[in-house]
Amino acid sequence: MAIRLTDTPFLDSPDVGEPECVCSRCGGVIQDMAIRAWSAHGDGEMEYRYHPACLGVSVAMVEAEGDDGPVEEL
Ligand SMILES: [Zn+2]
Numbered sequence: 001m002a003i004r005l006t007d008t009p010f011l012d013s014p015d016v017g018e019p020e021c022v023c024s025r026c027g028g029v030i031q032d033m034a035i036r037a038w039s040a041h042g043d044g045e046m047e048y049r050y051h052p053a054c055l056g057v058s059v060a061m062v063e064a065e066g067d068d069g070p071v072e073e074l
Contacts, residue, residue, distance in 0.1 A: 003024075003037060003039070003048050004025070006025075007024040007025050007048055007050075008024045008025075008027070008048075009024065009039065009046035009047065009048055010024070010046070010047050010048070010049065011045060011046065011047070012047070013036070013047050013049075016030055016031065016032065016033060016034045017029075017030075017031055017032075021034060021049065022049075023049065023050050023051050023054055024048040024049055024050055025050055025051075025054040025055075026051065026054055028051065030049065030050075030051055033051075033052055034049045034050065034051075035049065035050045035051075035052055035055055035057070036048070036049045037049070037050075
């Protein structure tokens, strides 16, 4: 994934489903899952957030990544 110059950064970080939680790319409200990213430049206070589809990732894939559970200790 890559942040584009045309994407809108936000100073706030509303929860998914709030009317303020809009996509940096398409401007639509994010209802289900937001992919959040923070700028590596400056102070990192600018949040970018996206619909998974707007970044070209599938929700199923994202959920699978978060489903690994606790790391087993050997
Ligand atoms: Zn979007």
